[in-house]
Amino acid sequence: MTPAGPGDQAGPLRLVTVNLLGAVVHPALDGSPYRIDRDGRPYVPAGDGGIVLGLELGDSVFALDADHAAPGACLVHPDPAARHALAAYACVGNEVRVRTGAAAGARGVVLGKRGEEGRVIAGFAPADLARLRPGDEVSVRARGQGWRPPGLPPEVAVMSLDPGLVPMLPIGLPAPGASAQTAAVTVSVRVTVPSKLAGNGIGRPAAAWDLDLQLPPPGPGGAGDPALRDIALGDLVAVSDLDARYNMGYRRGWVTVGIVVHGASPLPGHGPGITPLLTGPAAALQVNADAAGHVGLTATALRLQ
Amino acid sequence: MKVTTNAARLVRQVLAGEIWPPLADRHAYRVGPDGQPFLLPGMGGVTLDVHCGDPATGYASDHLEPGASIRHRDPGANMALQFLTCVGNQVRVVSGPAAGATGHVIGQHAYVLADFADFTDAGTGTGTGTDAAGLTTGDAVTVLAVGQGLALPDHPRVVVKNCDPDLLAAMPGGTRPDGRLEVHVAARVPAEAIGAGAGMASEYANTDLMGAYAGLGADLSLGLEGLRIGDLVALADADHRYGRGYRPGYLTIGVISTGQCMMFGHGPGPSTLLSGPASAFCLVDDLDANLAAWLHPQPAEYAPDQAVVP
Numbered sequence: 001m002t003p004a005g006p007g008d009q010a011g012p013l014r015l016v017t018v019n020l021l022g023a024v025v026h027p028a029l030d031g032s033p034y035r036i037d038r039d040g041r042p043y044v045p046a047g048d049g050g051i052v053l054g055l056e057l058g059d060s061v062f063a064l065d066a067d068h069a070a071p072g073a074c075l076v077h078p079d080p081a082a083r084h085a086l087a088a089y090a091c092v093g094n095e096v097r098v099r100t101g102a103a104a105g106a107r108g109v110v111l112g113k114r115g116e117e118g119r120v121i122a123g124f125a126p127a128d129l130a131r132l133r134p135g136d137e138v139s140v141r142a143r144g145q146g147w148r149p150p151g152l153p154p155e156v157a158v159m160s161l162d163p164g165l166v167p168m169l170p171i172g173l174p175a176p177g178a179s180a181q182t183a184a185v186t187v188s189v190r191v192t193v194p195s196k197l198a199g200n201g202i203g204r205p206a207a208a209w210d211l212d213l214q215l216p217p218p219g220p221g222g223a224g225d226p227a228l229r230d231i232a233l234g235d236l237v238a239v240s241d242l243d244a245r246y247n248m249g250y251r252r253g254w255v256t257v258g259i260v261v262h263g264a265s266p267l268p269g270h271g272p273g274i275t276p277l278l279t280g281p282a283a284a285l286q287v288n289a290d291a292a293g294h295v296g297l298t299a300t301a302l303r304l305q
Numbered sequence: 306m307k308v309t310t311n312a313a314r315l316v317r318q319v320l321a322g323e324i325w326p327p328l329a330d331r332h333a334y335r336v337g338p339d340g341q342p343f344l345l346p347g348m349g350g351v352t353l354d355v356h357c358g359d360p361a362t363g364y365a366s367d368h369l370e371p372g373a374s375i376r377h378r379d380p381g382a383n384m385a386l387q388f389l390t391c392v393g394n395q396v397r398v399v400s401g402p403a404a405g406a407t408g409h410v411i412g413q414h415a416y417v418l419a420d421f422a423d424f425t426d427a428g429t430g431t432g433t434g435t436d437a438a439g440l441t442t443g444d445a446v447t448v449l450a451v452g453q454g455l456a457l458p459d460h461p462r463v464v465v466k467n468c469d470p471d472l473l474a475a476m477p478g479g480t481r482p483d484g485r486l487e488v489h490v491a492a493r494v495p496a497e498a499i500g501a502g503a504g505m506a507s508e509y510a511n512t513d514l515m516g517a518y519a520g521l522g523a524d525l526s527l528g529l530e531g532l533r534i535g536d537l538v539a540l541a542d543a544d545h546r547y548g549r550g551y552r553p554g555y556l557t558i559g560v561i562s563t564g565q566c567m568m569f570g571h572g573p574g575p576s577t578l579l580s581g582p583a584s585a586f587c588l589v590d591d592l593d594a595n596l597a598a599w600l601h602p603q604p605a606e607y608a609p610d611q612a613v614v615p
Contacts, residue, residue, distance in 0.1 A: 040547045196496035196542070197551060203501025203513060203570025212504060214551040241497065246336045249570030250497055250515040252524045268550030269504025 015163070017143040020086050022075030022096075022120055025049055026134035035067070037266035038216065043067075047263075049074045049119065051132050057111070057123065057234035057299045061263040061272035062217045068273065070262040071233050072111060072123040073132050075140065080117065087118030088208040091144030092259055092275060092297075093165025096122045101136035103128050109302045110140065111234070112261025112275035113160065115201055115209030121261050125304045145207065151176040153183050156280030157245045159207045168301040169236065169259075170294070171278070185278060186286045187257050190294040191227040192238040195250055199269040206244035210261055210273035213237070217264055227291040234297035235260045237274055238287040244279040255282045259297060307479030308486065309459050312470035317451040320386050322375040325416060326350055326442040335367070338518065338525060338569040343367065345567055349374045349416065351440045356420050357411060357535030358597030361564035361573040362519035368571065369564035371534050372408065373440055374416035375448070388508045390417045391452030392560055392576055393472030393600065398437070401444035406437040409600045410448065411535060412562020412576035413467065415510045417448065420534075420600070453508070460486045463581035464546040466507050475599040476537075481587055488558050488579065489591035491536040496551060498527045499543065500570045507545040511562055511574035518572065519565065532573050535596035536561045539588050545580035556583040560596055 027050040034042035047055075047069030055064060055071045075096075077083040094110040106128035112121045122138065123129075144162045151174045152158065166173065170188035193213055201211035218229045231237060236257055243251035244258075258274030265271055278285055299305050327349030334342040346352075347366035355364065355371040375396070377383040394410040396419040408421035421437035455465040455473065459480050465473070478487035500513040516527020532538070537560055544552035545559075559575025566572045579586075 036547045038544065038547060038550055038552070194497075196499070198503070199550065200504030202499070202503055202515075203568070214503075243338070243569070246338070246340055247569040247571075249338065249500060250525065250527065251338070251522075254524075267504060268544060268548035268552075270550070 013146070015143055015147055017141060018089060020089060020140040020142050022077060022086055022138045022140055024051060024132055024134050024136045024138065025074045025076040025119065035267060038268040043266055050134060051129065053126070053130060055233070055263070056126070057297055058232050061231050061233060061260060062229070064263060066263060067265050067267070068114075068262045068270070070112070070114075070121040072108065072121055072129060074114070075120040075122055075138055076118065083118045084208065086120055086140065087113050089142040089145055090120045090140050091142060091160045091162045092277065093162030094143060095141045097139045098128070098132065099137040099139055101131070101133050103131035103136065106131070108138070109304060110162070111297070112259055113208065113210060114262065114273065115204055118208060123299070123302065123304050149173050151178055151183060153185065153280065153284040156185055156278060156284050158278055160275055161277045169297060184284050184286045185280070186288065187236060187238070187278065188288050188290050188294055189238045189257060190231055190235040190289070190296070191291055192240055192255070192287055192289050193228070195239055195241040198239055198242060198248070199271060201273070202248050204247060206246070206248050206276040206279070209248075210275050211239070211248055211258065212265065212270045212273045213239070214269060215264065215271045227289070230291065231260055231272060232296065233260050233263065235294060236296050238289070240282075242279070244276040248276070253282055254279065255285050255287055257285065257287065306473050306476040308457055308473070309480070310470060310473065311454070311456045311458065315451055315454055315470065317449060318389060320389060320448040320450045322377050322386050322417060322446050322448060324351060324373050324440060324442050324444045324446065325376040335568055337567045338521060343567045347565065350442055353438060355534055355564060356597070357600065358595055359534050361532040361534050361536070361561055362517050362530050364565045366565045367567045368414070369566075370414055370416060370418050371411065371564065372418060372420035373446070374414070375419060375446055376416055386417060386448065387413060387415070389450040389453055390448050391450065391467045391469045392562070392578065392596070393469030394451060395449045397447045398440060399445045399447050401441065402439040403437050403444065406440070408437060411596055411600075412511055412560060412574075413509060414563050414574065418562050419446065457486070460581070460585060462585045463579055465579055466545065466577045468578045472599060477591065477594070478589065485587040486585060487587045487589060488539070489537065489589045489594040490539045490558065491592050491594040492529070492532055492538045493588070493590075494529065494538050494540045495527060496542040498529060499540070499551070500572055502574065503549055503551070505549055507549050507577040507580070511576045512540070512549055512559065513566065513571040513574045515570060515572050518567075529573070532561050533595060534561055534564055537594040538575050540575065543580070545577040549577070554583055556581065556586050
């Protein structure tokens with residue numbers, strides 16, 4: 001999002017920026033309209049991929065009766081290998097530009113990514129999003145994989161994060177040259193969830209997948225833990241005892257921080273999803289849960305209004 | 306297991322498959338928990354060394370699949386083979402030097418996995434006659450599929466998956482005077498161990514368990530390194546009735562059908578057999594709760610000559 005600066009480096013190495021081509025994907029179903037929810041009821045999945053209108057950063061992950069709905073448009077490439085590359089190299093905060101169709105020229109921002117065959121979630125101003133159509137081509141200015149901020153503790157990994165986005169997130173990087181005692185990354189999150197809630201995405205490569213958190217919708221009358229109930233799209237959320245440097249998996253004493261990129265799902269083993277951004281031992285990646293005051297990524301900060 | 310079932314109302318279908326090769330790509334290596342690259346056998350083809358009752362971990366292997374790994378060449382037929390085949394179903398080899406060898410399904414792992422009682426020791430060559438050590442990629446097998454739809458009328462809250470009625474009958478336990486279903490398990494698994502496979506259908510593949518990386522860091526361990534192939538295990542807070550998800554107060558019974566993994570977030574995996582509220586079950590810790598006790602030797606009714614006669 002910003003021109004390369006002196007800190008915009010992977011250790012001693014400079015980052016490269018790659019223009020990628022994505023196309024707005026159409027939702028796809030197989031022969032049956034139904035999926036089966038966690039209670040055994042069939043439902044028709046709405047909002048799983050494609051262009052979703054009326055859902056924005058800051059909205060609750062439980063705001064809509066939808067399946068994996070993301071705030072914006074999902075991008076893919078028609079070639080499977082190029083599609084994986086699009087999902088792997090795109091980073092949260094990367095700028096995108098619509099190239100074809102009625103919204104040609106519109107600017108958007110990568111908000112996250114999803115796994116399986118690979119999908120990039122791009123946010124747009126609502127008026128631009130409404131002009132998009134499946135099949136429209138979108139260029140993604142990919143930059144960030146390989147980035148290590150100066151002073152980052154060596155045991156902490158950062159991934160899928162555009163360096164220019166860091167000032168817009170409640171992430172505190174240690175000053176270069178900080179002593180070992182003070183050289184921790186500090187992050188404010190909405191909530192820390194235990195690793196046993198990690199669902200689909202576990203065992204998969206964190207740089208190219210999201211991780212679903214198995215949080216069912218709040219019960220009647222808003223029952224359930226308020227901190228879990230109030231998770232919003234764009235929030236940062238931490239998962240304890242999860243190591244996401246490569247594949248995601250259980251490791252005692254670690255923590256992974258991700259950005260919430262899609263809403264809840266009726267499917268068992270699924271739920272609101274995070275794109276992992278930071279992972280490390282809890283001593284070096286210090287998480288402060290602030291259920292009431294947390295502010296994650298906002299449309300205002302991204303100039304998507 | 307002494308329990309009333311609808312077994313007499315289930316259909317038996319003759320399904321076809323073939324032993325599928327291990328698959329790799331030109332980049333060869335995958336990545337372990339600490340970023341260590343590895344290239345290890347175990348998934349696909351015919352794995353000779355490991356059988357029900359043997360340790361699940363402790364091998365130089367990744368996604369270890371004991372015995373033969375089976376698919377159908379047509380994608381739609383393959384999904385039917387994977388969904389309809391149940392643990393305990395008979396598998397008979399119909400081509401190649403091992404034709405006539407008879408084994409049993411021990412689980413699902415995107416392959417149907419079949420173990421054979423008559424494997425010779427590893428490394429003895431091609432095998433002869435009905436010796437399953439002569440199996441290799443491409444050999445055709447017949448699966449006598451029965452079990453999907455199996456229900457327990459006296460236990461309406463318990464869903465049965467992927468379980469041959471004869472296997473259920475051979476298992477210890479059953480309906481208790483208090484109405485609960487007694488199930489013997491060799492190990493109990495905490496919810497933190499659930500790895501890859503969460504969110505998938507419970508009739509396909511299996512649920513990898515983390516915390517069983519023999520020989521790796523203590524911070525990765527959940528105390529599951531002692532699992533054996535074929536062990537019946539109880540998964541805490543797991544609801545596999547309509548897929549696989551975390552649900553406090555539910556319980557899932559599975560059978561360990563795959564072993565050692567180096568890939569992080571993966572590990573020995575149970576195929577789902579029973580799932581329901583924990584209050585519907587009475588678990589009995591029993592180290593003998595293993596498929597080896599029930600499938601080998603083969604029950605008389607599985608004699609090859611009788612097996613596929615309609």
